[in-house]
Amino acid sequence: MDRRCTSSRLRLMLTLHCLPQLSDVAELLATELVTNAVRHTKGPAALRVRYADGVLRIGAWDADPTPPAPPPRVAAVGAEQGRGLDLVRACADGWGWYPVATDSGKYVWCELGAA
Template identity: 65%
Template sequence: MLKNEPNESWEYSLYIPNDPRAVTVCRRTLRLILTMHGLIRVVDTAELLASELVSDAVCHTKGPAALRVRWSANVLRIGAWDADPEPPGPPRDLAQLTDAEEGRGLALVRACADLWGWQPLARNGNRGKYVWFELASAA
């Protein structure tokens, strides 16, 4: 197993088709990446939040998507790019979503991440957006 050094940075990107099965591929790939880098204590939270972002990217857009995982300066940043340039809807309050089957993604991200946001982004000639979160307590 690799051990993270404080000044060592790394990054992975996984490009995925618009297919609901890609969410499982991303979740399993993320678990493997974080385990191999010695970040096992944040795997469950990172996996949950990344699954929400990737699921939103696949279910609410028609184009390709990507998962990006980056470690830099003891901060883990995970995000999903999709081909829809529209900003994500505002996160709802988790207390209001107890029985809801949809709409929990960004509420979970807001509740569990140290920081989150989004930005317009183009990839391979496709316009879209990048929604991300950080887990600063990953170190």
């Protein structure tokens, strides 16, 4: 999955749906979710974006049913990784995950309000 292509498509989609104010944060969150799915699992991954009732939901599916590691309360100074879900938690209005079917992977999501 090419992250630059995904980012530009997400930005274009949000602009076409009159939500350009969400582009920067949505791009950051989508990148973090997809990066985690690719970096920490073996197998395919996919990004899904949905807008309904004033809420943008961004999610990443991967084939590994293992729950995501909880974000650290405080990232170590100088740490170059391990901050992805911490960024998601800090920038999104809500986030979570759920297993997909029996051993078919998981879906990690976050939400942004359009207001």
